[in-house]
Amino acid sequence: MRFFSALLFTVASSIIAQAAKTDKPNIIVIMADDLGYGDIGCYGAKPENLKTPNIDKLAANGLRFTNGYCSASTCTPTRFSFLTGKYAFRQNNTGIAPPNGPAIIQPGVETLPSLLKRAGYTTAVIGKWHLGLGGPSGPDWNGNLKPGPREIGFDFNYLLPTTNDRVPQVYVVNHRVKNLDPKDPLWVGRKKPSPDHPTGLTHRNSLKMDWSHGHNSTIHNGISRIGFYTGGHAARFRDEDLADEWVKQSNKWIETNRDNPFFLFFSSHDLHVPRMPHERFHGTSGLGFRGDAVVQLDWCVGELVKTLDRLKLSDNTLIVFCSDNGPVGDDGYKDGALEKMGNHRPNGPFSGGKYSVLEGGTHTPFITYWPGKIAKGTSNKMVCTIDLAASFAALTGVELPKDACPDSFDVMDALLGKEDAKGRRHIVQQDNGKGGNYGFRVGKWKLQRHDSKRKRNTVVSNKLANTPSPRFALYDLSNDQQEENNIADQHPKVLDRMKQRLQRIIDAGQSRP
Numbered sequence: 010m011r012f013f014s015a016l017l018f019t020v021a022s023s024i025i026a027q028a029a030k031t032d033k034p035n036i037i038v039i040m041a042d043d044l045g046y047g048d049i050g051c052y053g054a055k056p057e058n059l060k061t062p063n064i065d066k067l068a069a070n071g072l073r074f075t076n077g078y079c080s081a082s083t084c085t086p087t088r089f090s091f092l093t094g095k096y097a098f099r100q101n102n103t104g105i106a107p108p109n110g111p112a113i114i115q116p117g118v119e120t121l122p123s124l125l126k127r128a129g130y131t132t133a134v135i136g137k138w139h140l141g142l143g144g145p146s147g148p149d150w151n152g153n154l155k156p157g158p159r160e161i162g163f164d165f166n167y168l169l170p171t172t173n174d175r176v177p178q179v180y181v182v183n184h185r186v187k188n189l190d191p192k193d194p195l196w197v198g199r200k201k202p203s204p205d206h207p208t209g210l211t212h213r214n215s216l217k218m219d220w221s222h223g224h225n226s227t228i229h230n231g232i233s234r235i236g237f238y239t240g241g242h243a244a245r246f247r248d249e250d251l252a253d254e255w256v257k258q259s260n261k262w263i264e265t266n267r268d269n270p271f272f273l274f275f276s277s278h279d280l281h282v283p284r285m286p287h288e289r290f291h292g293t294s295g296l297g298f299r300g301d302a303v304v305q306l307d308w309c310v311g312e313l314v315k316t317l318d319r320l321k322l323s324d325n326t327l328i329v330f331c332s333d334n335g336p337v338g339d340d341g342y343k344d345g346a347l348e349k350m351g352n353h354r355p356n357g358p359f360s361g362g363k364y365s366v367l368e369g370g371t372h373t374p375f376i377t378y379w380p381g382k383i384a385k386g387t388s389n390k391m392v393c394t395i396d397l398a399a400s401f402a403a404l405t406g407v408e409l410p411k412d413a414c415p416d417s418f419d420v421m422d423a424l425l426g427k428e429d430a431k432g433r434r435h436i437v438q439q440d441n442g443k444g445g446n447y448g449f450r451v452g453k454w455k456l457q458r459h460d461s462k463r464k465r466n467t468v469v470s471n472k473l474a475n476t477p478s479p480r481f482a483l484y485d486l487s488n489d490q491q492e493e494n495n496i497a498d499q500h501p502k503v504l505d506r507m508k509q510r511l512q513r514i515i516d517a518g519q520s521r522p
């Protein structure tokens with residue numbers, strides 16, 4: 010009898026443990042950098058241009074969204090919104106962060122990782138940060154880099170502090186620059202530190218990759234960057250090794266935390282400039298370094314999945330694959346991206362890309378994968394990286410405080426591919442910083458509102474570049490995905506409704522019901 014009750018107890022507790030496990034799956038968000046809708050095989054990239062078998066496998070065995078978005082067409086605002094669930098235009102200074110930028114997300118603000126921590130998760134960010142570090146005076150590179158990820162809900166960080174075309178090329182592990190020799194302090198600044206400091210202007214002939222605009226300050230690894238730095242030599246990495254290092258660190262972290270529910274934000278730098286993948290990927294695509302960087306990104310995805318399989322965690326891990334903004338050809342270096350583009354369409358069926366409020370700027374790849382839990386297929390539900398905070402809170406049973414994550418919608422059922430699930434009904438797209446330009450999509454209607462700039466199409470052709478844009482324009486995406494025919498005059502009532510609705514969302518400070 011005693012044996013049977015012991016057996017019963019064991020069975021019951023293993024069922025409970027199993028249930029707890031599936032309630033709280035591990036979560037990995039893989040965010041690519043500057044990856045466009047058409048940049049991977051499962052979204053239409055042709056194999057002669059590049060192959061992405063690992064990402065395609067996620068899509069084939071998971072859910073591929075045809076209306077997946079990031080919230081902005083540059084990096085910092087999308088990442089800010091992904092972590093806080095708040096549109097970046099609501100907060101000052103959420104344009105592209107400079108090398109010495111202070112922490113943009115303040116401790117105490119509810120974030121995606123802080124919510125998951127309340128659900129009992131162990132959390133980490135490994136990869137590109139680009140959300141500032143330190144107090145109002147910016148990062149103390151030789152001291153404690155606080156506040157940073159650890160002050161807003163991450164237990165562990167292994168970062169590239171800004172973006173790799175900006176200085177410095179060092180890893181930040183928790184609060185410190187890794188391998189920093191105190192005898193060789195790291196200095197980062199906006200002005201040339203000495204008249205003889207070599208730069209992309211003075212030593213242009215020595216560069217292994219020439220710059221095309223900006224990016225002509227301090228040289229490291231044969232590549233000149235935005236901003237200046239000296240010292241910290243022992244801490245500096247090679248661009249070619251970034252992806253390998255982050256995969257290695259992620260595998261180690263996953264293995265260490267295999268018994269807890271964990272959340273990993275794997276923040277790849279591919280395919281941001283300078284596109285300098287590891288040597289073994291050179292020439293692996295038909296598109297030069299830009300395509301080779303996609304191949305490297307795909308390799309990273311494969312390695313992470315392999316680790317989950319090896320540790321038997323795959324059935325209990327939800328992976329979300331997404332991008333931080335649309336594609337760009339020449340983003341400041343002569344890496345041949347535009348010249349080698351051929352028939353590849355990085356923005357898929359859309360126009361525009363990075364920096365623009367055209368669909369190509371934010372309408373990007375979005376895949377969810379959770380073997381056994383997500384019905385395989387394609388979803389046309391509208392979902393956005395900004396929704397992950399509220400959705401993961403719902404998934405893990407954490408109550409979302411009323412004023413937290415004000416623009417994050419719970420679209421968890423849509424992410425899981427449940428029948429009758431709802432996506433979002435509308436999305437505000439922004440370019441960079443505050444007071445810039447907006448896209449606003451509701452169903453098939455798309456409003457463009459240009460408060461400050463002109464249309465930009467930095468991707469393949471310059472068809473739309475510097476075309477003056479009216480302050481407001483209206484498009485019907487059901488027959489005009491390229492946003493070429495402004496039909497504002499034919500639909501004055503729709504235009505008016507869309508304008509007012511967007512303004513209400515901006516004024517209300519919150520769009521979540």
Ligand code: NG6
Binds near residue numbers: 222223341
């Ligand atoms: C721009 C840079 C561009 C890139 C971008 C940020 C110049 C001329 N252009 O200012 O190269 O770094 O900022 O990209 O300097 S993001 O994906 O991180 O937002």
Ligand code: CA
Binds near residue numbers: 083084281333334
């Ligand atoms: Ca980016």
